[in-house]
Structures are given as structure tokens and as C-alpha cells.
Amino acid sequence: MHYADYKTILSPQNGMNLYRGCTHGCIYCDSRSKCYQFTHAFEDIEVKRDAANILEAQLKRKRSPCMIGTGSMCDPYIPLEEELNITRACLERIKRYGFGLAILTKSARILRDLDLLRAINEQTKCVVQTTLTTFDETLCKTIEPNVSTTRERFQMLERMREAGIPTVVWLCPTLPFLNDTEENLLGLLDYCGRAKVKGILNFGFGVTLREGDREYFYAALDRSFPGVKQRYIRTFGNAYVCNSPNNARLMRIFTAECKRLGILYKTDEVFAYLWRFETRQKQITLFE
Numbered sequence: 113m114h115y116a117d118y119k120t121i122l123s124p125q126n127g128m129n130l131y132r133g134c135t136h137g138c139i140y141c142d143s144r145s146k147c148y149q150f151t152h153a154f155e156d157i158e159v160k161r162d163a164a165n166i167l168e169a170q171l172k173r174k175r176s177p178c179m180i181g182t183g184s185m186c187d188p189y190i191p192l193e194e195e196l197n198i199t200r201a202c203l204e205r206i207k208r209y210g211f212g213l214a215i216l217t218k219s220a221r222i223l224r225d226l227d228l229l230r231a232i233n234e235q236t237k238c239v240v241q242t243t244l245t246t247f248d249e250t251l252c253k254t255i256e257p258n259v260s261t262t263r264e265r266f267q268m269l270e271r272m273r274e275a276g277i278p279t280v281v282w283l284c285p286t287l288p289f290l291n292d293t294e295e296n297l298l299g300l301l302d303y304c305g306r307a308k309v310k311g312i313l314n315f316g317f318g319v320t321l322r323e324g325d326r327e328y329f330y331a332a333l334d335r336s337f338p339g340v341k342q343r344y345i346r347t348f349g350n351a352y353v354c355n356s357p358n359n360a361r362l363m364r365i366f367t368a369e370c371k372r373l374g375i376l377y378k379t380d381e382v383f384a385y386l387w388r389f390e391t392r393q394k395q396i397t398l399f400e
Contacts, residue, residue, distance in 0.1 A: 113157045113192060121160065121167045121202075127181040128167065132158035135190055136218060137258040139332035143185050146324035158225040159190055164201035171209045177236065178389050182204055183216030187259075193221065203228040204234040207235065214386045216241040216282070220268040226275060233277050237390040239310070240272050242280040247299030254336050255287065262303070269307035270319050278310045282323060283366075285319035290341050292317055292356035294365060297361050301369045311376030311385055317362040318355035321348075 121128045133154050134143065144154055151156060160166075181186050188199040203225055213232050215222070222229070222240065232238040242265045246252050252262045260268065272279050281304050286292050297317075304312060321329060321344075333341040340384050348354040356362065372378035376385060 113159060114233075115159050115161045118160045118166060119162070121169060122170045122180070125181075126178055127184060128202070129184075129186045129189055130160055130163050130182065130202060131186045131192065133170065135192075135258060136187060136256065136324055137376060138158060138218075138256045139336075140255065140287065140319050140325070140329055141347055142320055142322070142325050144325045144328050145322045147322065148185075148324075148333055151323070153234060157190065159192070159196065159198070163198050164205055167202050168205045168209075171205060171211060174209075174211075177209070177211045177391075178287055179212040179237070179387050180212050181214045181216075181386070183241070187217050187219060189217045191221075191223040191258075194224075200225050200228065203232070207232045209268065210235055210391075212236040212389050213238045214241065214280075215239070216243070218243050218256065218265065220260040220264045223268060226271065229272075229277055230275050233275075233392075235392060237277050237278070237388075237392070239280055239386055240269075241282060241386075242269065242282040243284065244300050244303065244386075245283075245285060245287070247296050248291065251291060255290070255332075262300075266303040266307060269303070269309060270301070273308050280311045280386060281309050283312050283314040286317040286356055286362070287319055288356040289340050290337065292358045292362065294358075294362065297362055298369070298372035299317070301366070301373070304375060305369075305373040309375060311382035312366075312370060313379060313382050314366060314377065315379065316353070316355050317359045318353060320352055321354055322352055326350075 127148060133156060135155050193199050207228055229238050229240065244262055244265060246262060249261050269279050283300060330341045367377060376382050
């Protein structure tokens with residue numbers, strides 16, 4: 113871990129990454145790609161010094177409240193969060209100034225902040241998002257070794273439902289030749305239906321690979337799944353998008369099941385829901 117100084121936290125699109133790097137160890141992580149220009153080891157977490165106060169200053173300058181997003185590049189609930197409480201401090205600022213929240217994590221550690229998530233959702237809108245990749249708990253522990261298992265994430269989604277907090281699932285990636293099966297998909301969709309998720313984001317059944325990410329992924333395949341790397345090379349070469357040979361069939365099942373369960377599944381509709389700011393009660397804030 114090391115600290116770095118930043119002048120801003122929020123991007124022009126109102127997203128924020130409070131940490132830079134990750135220790136989850138997911139074998140397919142796109143954030144390892146060289147295009148993101150990491151100048152330090154990926155597991156050597158860069159912590160943004162004074163992040164909560166920088167965020168507060170930016171929120172004060174906003175002309176009107178909106179949804180604030182976090183978690184797309186770096187998980188806000190890596191183990192360091194237990195010690196540093198940076199994510200919690202930022203949630204407190206978001207609540208204080210009446211903003212909404214769209215937060216993405218693979219960790220049930222988010223339940224620590226259920227009080228703040230509920231409070232934000234009572235004022236405006238809080239959407240908790242998580243990634244689900246495989247229904248098989250043993251496979252999950254191999255491809256996502258340092259995060260909450262799929263079942264633990266499902267239980268977290270159920271806790272959010274009980275608290276009245278809407279949820280969205282990122283159903284990706286699907287790893288060709290490993291979990292691109294109907295059985296896996298139906299297991300995950302059963303979890304989504306039981307948790308009554310609002311929407312599912314799915315960009316096709318496959319994985320994206322590029323320089324930096326590909327090498328890490330292939331090394332992991334060699335360690336845990338001998339011979340699978342060679343199937344990737346033969347099938348995909350150096351392609352960025354590596355869709356499963358079962359993609360078309362799985363997409364038909366996915367669409368039909370989402371319709372049956374009443375879950376939003378069209379990408380533009382799910383993103384529109386995530387970023388639509390809503391006010392649930394009159395607030396006394398700096399905007400009045």
C-alpha cells in the first residue's frame with residue numbers, strides 16, 4: 113500500500129475510484145490491462161490521500177444532485193477498507209449532501225455500511241451492484257480467489273432486498289470452455305430471481321482480453337486448467353472480444369428468463385436506471 117495525492121476524485125461522468133489496484137486476484141481482471149498505465153504493482157494498492165474531503169469539496173460545487181458511481185475499476189471494499197474506512201467516509205459525504213449512489217463490489221464486506229446505504233436510499237436512490245460469474249462455488253474460489261463466493265454475494269443481494277435497496281447484477285465475464293454452460297447460467301439467474309434484482313447487465317457470454325490482462329489470465333489457466341490456454345489461442349488468437357461458442361444459445365436463454373422473471377436486461381435500460389437520479393423525500397441541503 114502507498115498513498116498518492118490527487119486534486120479531484122470525481123470524473124466528469126460522476127464516477128470515482130477510491131483505490132487504484134486490487135488484491136481480489138480475479139484471473140480475468142481487465143483493470144490489469146496496460147492501457148490503464150499502472151506505474152506500480154497491481155497488488156500494491158494506491159490510496160488516494162484525503163479522498164473524502166476532496167469528494168466533499170466537489171459535491172459542494174455541483175449545481176444539482178446526481179448519482180455518484182464507484183467500483184467499476186477498483187473495488188471499494190478490498191480488505192484495506194476495513195482498516196482505512198475511505199469508502200465509508202465517502203458514503204457519509206454522499207448522504208450528507210443528498211446525492212444518489214450506484215456502487216459495485218464483489219465483496220459482502222459492503223454489509224458493514226448497510227446503515228448508510230439504507231439512509232441514502234431513503235433520501236434519494238442507492239443501487240448496489242455485484243458481479244456474478246459462476247454458480248460453481250469451487251470454480252469461483254479458483255477464478256476469483258480473494259472475494260466473497262457467489263453464494264455469499266447472493267446472500268448479500270438478499271440482505272439488500274430485505275433492506276429495500278435495489279440491486280443490479282453484472283453477469284460477466286463468462287469464461288469460454290470453463291463456465292459457458294446452460295447449467296451455470298440458469299443457476300445464476302435463479303439467484304437473481306430469488307433476490308429480486310432490478311436489472312442484469314450482460315454484454316454477451318465471453319471475456320475480453322488485451323495486453324497485460326491476457327498474459328495474467330493465460331498464466332492462471334496454465335496453473336489451474338491445463339490445456340485451456342491452447343484452446344483460447346486456437347479459437348480466438350489475439351482477439352479482444354472472446355465470445356463463447358455457446359453465446360447465441362445462452363443469450364436466448366438469458367433473454368427468455370429475464371422476461372419471465374421481470375428483470376431489466378437491455379443494457380441501455382439498465383444503465384438508464386442506474387444513472388437516473390430520484391428524490392424520495394424533501395431534503396434540507398445546500399441546494400435549497
